[in-house]
Amino acid sequence: MESQKNEENVTSNLLKAQSHIWNHIFNFINSMSLKCVVDLGIPDIIHNYGKPISLSKLISLLPIHPSKTCFIHRLMRIMTHSSFFSQYNVTENELEIEYMLTDASILLLKDNPMSVTPFVHAMLDPVLTNPWHQFSTWLKNDDPTTFETTHRMLLWEYVACDSKFSNLFNESMASDTRLVTNLLIEKCRGVFNGLESLVDVGGGTGTMAKALAKSFPQMEFSVFDLPHVVDGLQGSENLNYVGGDMFKEIPPTDAILLKWILHDWNDEECVKILKNCKDAISKKGKQGKVIVIDMVLESEKESINESVETQLFFDMLMMVVLAGKERNKKEWIKLISSAGFSDYKITPILGLRSLIEIYP
Template identity: 60%
Template sequence: MSIHNEDQSSKLFQSQTHILNQTFGFINSMCLKCAIDLCIPDVIHKYGKPMPLSQLIASLPIHPSKTCFISRLMQILVQSGFFSQHNVTDYNQEVSYVLTDASILLLKDHPFRMTCLLQVILDPVMFNPWFQFSTWFTNDDPTPFYTQNEMTLWDYASREPKFNHLFNDAMTNDTRLISSVVIEKCKGVFEGLESLVDVGGGTGTLAKAIANSFPHLNCIVFDLPHVVHDLQGTDNIKYVGGDMFETIPSADSIMFKTVMHNWNDEECLKILKRCKEAIENKDKGKVIIIDTVIGNVKGDSESEQTKLYYDMEMMVLVTGKQRNEKDWAKLFFSAGFNHYKITQVLGFKSLIEVYP
């Protein structure tokens, strides 16, 4: 194939670069995981000021033969926005590094740290099914995860305590920021309610925050028996094990935090019908859903990309999907609910109130 002009060759090279950048995208994830494993964000944070490369190298638990590679690792972490680089000047002959807003969320003692979520997403158990993605399209398995493991993600978690603990820790850390914002900016959502069931509530991080802010509200954390086993309740929090597809404990309100996206439309419709049955007071009762709504944040391409990444993650790991507003509305009305309200206050996630 001949190249006839400079414009054609430029487009070819641009296309080649685009393909390679997409192909090498996993390198950003693996370099970030390596930085966390080596505690680089915490080491720089503890130093308290821009940290020279030599000081960083001396503080890391690495073999002496690997010291020359740290500058190259830091170079790509700077490029991807996780550290800021202070360049060499006449007065300072060595490059130094400081944290960015993103790497602050990777500190071990940060209340909203994201390290557990990153570790579980990049765990081989979650990552290996991607190698079955194309194979899955040629068979009748429910998910690539099933193709890889011959069981669902939920069955795997119930049989592997170590992975179950890692997964629950990730969900807990992901919930801390959401619960803080929900309590601060969405208090009206819970006003007038006397009872709430947090379905798929894990160890109860969100329910505890709500119960502390609304002591009159009786909360039930409802999840699979192996998740809530041996968890201790309080005066206004109770842990109940069960299957949301069979029955949901009765209450004024039923809450789902990033649960619906784990299930396909048929499964979600069944869950929502169980919710309608469980709502005791149809006048003030409602379903509260914290989940993504594709396309509802105009001009925010990074948030929309995150939602699409999550959509692919749901396809590979479970039977779920991310939904746009029309998808959500169809589910709500098909389940017999009358109207809904979407509030955009949780980053790329939304708070949806659904009324019977």
């Protein structure tokens, strides 16, 4: 009897192991199904309908070939399982099942000011997904990134020479910035108390700086990025654009903002950036600070919940695409002290990311 029970346990464990492997093999199906839903505009169709929409009605509003209508139920089933939609009036007749948006799919609405749709388009574009097929090849060569193994150039070089992908990438960053800025202004206004000026380093076209300039009219804001990024951009009464290289020198200011910048770079490069930040705020002759918005890996947690897994996904993305990394608290402290700063404050208030204030 004991032997039979052991055999059953072995069989059960074997089947569980197989299922675990299969789930990881087919994880990409969730991503590509999500991309399909966004491409078809399904969240917007449901939202514009204004009430729970039946599958039959949804199909009638989709831009699909008549021969493909029978497949939409299966697409909606996997997306409902993944919590992008909720179901009502569930019956045996699948055409009568009704769907509504969830918090996740509301963020996929194109007209939502905090829409993450551009981020979906950019991150799942073949330019960024193809390098994953070269991951093991990259580990066997001396290329800086898997992206370079695939495209024979660094990401920033690719962005500079491919206008279509550049627009896609820049809009994805801007869409994320809009969401973060809204939370920053709403939850963390005190971070800007007493500051007269701020430089948004690597601020792109100024999505965050524009919102901050509007909310804090008493402050002076500058967007500091590579000359070709800011060339021709028009500022406002308390906002201007400055071209330059953060690895060489950063304009003097009371405070510096680094939103999703440091995770792009290795430790040595981050220390160089932070030292230039320290020089910039020291030139003003009073106590300033560096404001970092980035992930702090929850590496000490024993259980891997969804948020921790997402952070680990981002760490792998940084390794494959940019030769950067996400960091845990100890790694952040090491960077901060290596750059000559004396104090810091970490506030985990921005979901997967934290607000890190660094003081000279």
